[in-house]
Amino acid sequence: MxxxxxxxxxxxxxxxxxxxxxxxxxxxxxxxxxxxxxxxxxxxxxxxxxxxxxxxxxxxxxxxxxxxxxxxxxxxxxxxxxxxxxxxxxxxxxxxxxxxxxxxxxxxxxxxxxxxxxxxxxxxxxxxxxxxxxxxxxxxxxxxxLKLRTSLERLANYLLRQRGRTQSDAFDLTTEKRRLASFLGMTPENLSRAFKGLEPYGVKVTGNHIEITDLKDLTGFANPSPLIDDHSS
Amino acid sequence: MxxxxxxxxxxxxxxxxxxxxxxxxxxxxxxxxxxxxxxxxxxxxxxxxxxxxxxxxxxxxxxxxxxxxxxxxxxxxxxxxxxxxxxxxxxxxxxxxxxxxxxxxxxxxxxxxxxxxxxxxxxxxxxxxxxxxxxxxxxxxxxxxLKLRTSLERLANYLLRQRGRTQSDAFDLTTEKRRLASFLGMTPENLSRAFKGLEPYGVKVTGNHIEITDLKDLTGFANPSPLIDDHSS
DNA sequence: TGCGTCACTTGATAAATGTCAAGCCGTGGA
DNA sequence: TCCACGGCTTGACATTTATCAAGTGACGCA
Missing domain, CATH: 2.60.120.10 (Jelly Rolls)
Structure with a gap:
């Protein structure tokens, strides 16, 4: 060794x-x-x-x-x-x-x-x-x-966090969707539908590429909180 | 002061x-x-x-x-x-x-x-x-x-843990049911039904008094694991 | 080039869980 | 004693989520 x-x-x-x-x-x-x-x-x-x-x-x-x-x-x-x-x-x-x-x-x-x-x-x-x-x-x-949010809300907040990490409205998922689903506490099928469910809030998905076209709308839906989503403190 | x-x-x-x-x-x-x-x-x-x-x-x-x-x-x-x-x-x-x-x-x-x-x-x-x-x-x-179990399974394991704490098959809940529900990640209505759902596995509920009449059956359903349920290590 | 694999998606359906409304029941105060 | 309150339960229903099955498409390998 x-x-x-x-x-x-x-x-x-x-x-x-x-x-x-x-x-x-x-x-x-x-x-x-x-x-x-x-x-x-x-x-x-x-x-x-x-x-x-x-x-x-x-x-x-x-x-x-x-x-x-x-x-x-x-x-x-x-x-x-x-x-x-x-x-x-x-x-x-x-x-x-x-x-x-x-x-x-x-x-x-x-x-x-x-x-x-x-x-x-x-x-x-x-x-x-x-x-x-x-x-x-x-x-x-x-x-x-997990306890306070639905899977759709968890996904929305996850995407906002990725946006924060990359400092960009367009980014690639760093994770397989199946693992992301498991991490967020849902099935891959449900994740697939959740992405569709976020379309009205300005989320475009192409493969593993994400584009946030209406940050305000998505943020309004996700309602992120530093006491849940801020992973630095 | x-x-x-x-x-x-x-x-x-x-x-x-x-x-x-x-x-x-x-x-x-x-x-x-x-x-x-x-x-x-x-x-x-x-x-x-x-x-x-x-x-x-x-x-x-x-x-x-x-x-x-x-x-x-x-x-x-x-x-x-x-x-x-x-x-x-x-x-x-x-x-x-x-x-x-x-x-x-x-x-x-x-x-x-x-x-x-x-x-x-x-x-x-x-x-x-x-x-x-x-x-x-x-x-x-x-x-x-939370992520690996249904609410029924969480309740079953909770009851088994209470049994272990009290060293007895009959005990009183130490918590309001509404708070227990919230702790287990479900609604009070769902908890009420979950108690009913455990009847076939030998759980008798009278007010906040619990009696486990078929430990083997309940344990079989709950399938407790020390890596989830053992709160001493 | 073609074929198998695998992740992903989609649709249909089922199960789990939540919501709303009403009623029950024990407790404590008037 | 009676009533009001709150917690609990129950039923009907809606929503969320999972399951099952089939199909699509990208990728790697023969």
């Missing part, structure tokens, strides 16, 4: 690792390694014990969960960020499974090392608090989105 | 405060005070900036959220525990509102003090990590519950 040394700087620049002691960081990097995965490879399975903290360097990873033969997509992890920090720290079973969406390069930090450094490095412990708070609040927002 | 001194020990016994330095704990208690609230009083409103970390000493508190005239219940806080830690630490707007359900006694710790102690007391910072991990995982489980 190749050591993750070449990606040292990218890892160090993450808020989670930026403030920790050099010696702690060295200890983490020493046991780490990097691996390349093809698309659609299972990385972890829910219920298992966390062996590694994962860092996506390139590509993307789908976090999902199954029950009773059903499956739902919970999040997409894009570079450069970590995933499943809480399970690693608590040494508790994964609550989600993870698979690559595309060819991905991933750094693996042994969970034991992460917990050892957590125990000794105070700056790292505080950085984890910040990260976990962020994750927690993101999931709470997601819950509100 | 009366000082929270009389409840010192109950606070100190919480995992969040158990390991911190005596001097840090003193600093927190110094600025704290305790307040009694009647039922149905708004404690905080989503969007506001967190002035205090709240600790429920007695009574109970409903955490809920609103959007577009709709409202949903997200959690119930029972003694003795804190709520809205993440917002306090990040000094970011509350994502949920809170109101008392019954007559409640609540300790208020000024957010500034909590953040100051967080900055200086390493044991406290680590305890916060544990607490936040727990909260994060609870919300993730809740999301899975």
């Amino acid at each position: 190749p050591n993750a040394e070449p990606y040292r700087q990218e890892v160090r620049d993450l808020a989670l690792f930026a403030d920790m002691e050099d010696s702690s960081f060295e200890a983490l990097m020493r046991g780490s390694y990097v691996q390349n995965f093809p698309p659609r490879i299972d990385l972890i399975t829910e219920g298992e014990t966390p062996d590694f903290l994962h860092i996506v360097i390139s590509g993307s990873v789908d976090l999902f969960s199954s029950w009773n033969g059903r499956e739902t997509s919970l999040a997409t992890v894009r570079p450069v960020s970590t995933f499943i920090l809480a399970a690693t720290i608590k040494n508790a079973p994964y609550l989600m499974s993870a698979r690559t969406l595309e060819k991905s390069r991933i750094i693996l930090l042994p969970s034991e090392d992460v917990r050892a450094v957590f125990d000794t490095d105070n700056a790292f412990a505080r950085a984890i608090v910040t990260e976990l708070s962020q994750c927690y609040r993101a999931v709470v927002k997601n819950t509100k989105n | 009366p000082n929270a001194e009389p409840y010192r020990q109950e606070v100190r016994d919480l995992a969040l405060f158990a390991d911190m330095e005596d001097s840090s704990f003193e600093a927190l208690m110094r600025g704290s005070y305790v307040q009694n609230f009647p039922p149905r009083i708004d404690l905080i409103t989503e969007g506001e900036t967190p002035d205090f970390l709240h600790i429920v000493i007695s009574g109970s508190v409903d955490l809920f959220s609103s959007w577009n005239g709709r409202e949903t219940s997200l959690a119930t806080v029972r003694p003795v525990s804190t709520f809205i830690l993440a917002a306090t630490i990040k000094n970011a707007p509350y994502l949920m509102s809170a109101r008392t359900l019954e007559k409640s006694r609540i300790i208020l710790l000024p957010s500034e003090d909590v953040r100051a102690v967080f900055d200086t007391d390493n044991a406290f910072a680590r305890a916060i990590v544990t607490e936040l991990s727990q909260c994060y995982r609870a919300v993730v489980k809740n999301t899975k519950n």
